[in-house]
Amino acid sequence: MNDHSSHIVKNLMQTHGIDVTRYDDSFLETSLQKRAGDTLCRSTDAYCVLLDQNHQERQVFFESLRISYSAFFRNSLTYSVLEHIILPSLLLQKRTPKPRELRIWSAACATGQEPYSIAMLLEELNSNSGQKSAYRIFATDHNEAQVKEAQKGQFTAEALNNLNLRQLRQWFTRVGDIYSVRPALKKNIAFSVYDLFDMNSGAPPSSIFGDFDLVVCANLLFYYKPAYRTIILEKTAKCLAPGGYLIAGEAERDILTRNNYREVFPQSAIFQSRGNEKP
Ligand SMILES: C[S@@+](CC[C@H](N)C(=O)[O-])C[C@H]1O[C@@H](n2cnc3c(N)ncnc32)[C@H](O)[C@@H]1O
Structure with missing residues (x-):
């Protein structure tokens, strides 16, 4: 410039x-x-x-x-690895030796497609395994209007293009042109306003203590200068549980490898923090 x-x-x-x-x-x-x-x-x-x-x-x-575009199951490879490898293994870890809650943070949730996509996967995995594992998704964004939209959970047919028919029928009710997320999918998602640059907290206050098994911080890093990307990525590293995963946007993979994260699955945007690996 x-x-x-x-x-x-x-x-x-x-x-x-x-x-x-x-x-x-x-x-x-x-x-x-x-x-x-x-x-x-x-x-x-x-x-x-x-x-x-x-x-x-x-x-x-x-x-x-203020770019706010989002989509359900936005990156197909990442969501496929999430569905078939990451979430099943996290759910298994949480079942033994005693049941614990799986904790997920969707850190820039925009209008909610991201947390709702993850909740659909978890509900399906729970129902396929016949074991109900508890989970909570903390969905935050600094834009209050978007958090309100996300909470409402109303979408047009066009926004639901990436869903299959079973997901559409199971998790949405249709009135006219609007599809609304059913309460059964919302019940484990806590929406709140949170700015990732908030220096007074290491994690959203709604989560109380952080310690997330999975953080999704996707498609916002590239809007910021490198020093600010680092501030965000240091915060997410600190609030990941040992062995926890961070998901970024597909176009942000280089940013993560330059900021002390290592790629877990080639070409997917799933990472672990090098400073937070399981001993
Ligand atoms: C392009 S959208 C991405 C939404 C979603 N993560 C996805 O990948 O589809 C970027 C989102 O980041 C949010 N955002 C930008 N800066 C933020 C910040 N400092 N704290 C929290 N959210 C932020 C914006 O409000 C917007 O909703």
Whole structure:
């Protein structure tokens, strides 16, 4: 990003309370270029002048930085490894020597597709094994509006494309064009607002003590500068139970290997913290 753009965007962000210094330069530059194109500005500099002058465009630009896209079973390989290897082995560990609750944190849950996908897998595994193992999913996001949406659990048919017919029938009720998550799938998910940059806590207060067997922190790291990615990844490493797993986005695998995590299954985005491996 050139000095001119950087200066203007920084001012605008400061005026509107968003800390631009955390965003990755290339993400900011791409966002500026995209809006410059959409508004027919000839350059990002010209767009920055528009941003400075036009309140409505400032709102549109700010919204464009808050990427909230999510999907059920978003990365098919990762979810397949989760379903066939990671979750069965975690459930087994939790059954012996005495039953303990499996603890999962979906750390940027957006509108809920991620925690609901994991809950569907756990319910299916429990029902296939004939043994009901207790689990709790703490689903958090810093965006309150999204947490409310997630809690509501209402989706259009298009959003449910990755589900099979059995999952659709078992876990959703349909009214008109809207499919609502059944209470039976929601019952083990605790939704709350939590900012991963909260320096006063090592894990979401709703979870009380962290110690997660699995943390999903997917598709948000690449929006932040490397130093901020490290802050998030140090926090997730600290609140993983020994031998616990971290799941990132497919495009974030390099970020994790550079931050003291090791890949558990090639090509999947499933990791363990090197500082937190089982002795
Ligand atoms: C692109 S969505 C990804 C949603 C989901 N994890 C997935 O992979 O489908 C990124 C989410 O990260 C959330 N997010 C960004 N920064 C955050 C932070 N500092 N603390 C908590 N959530 C954050 C956003 O609000 C957004 O819901």
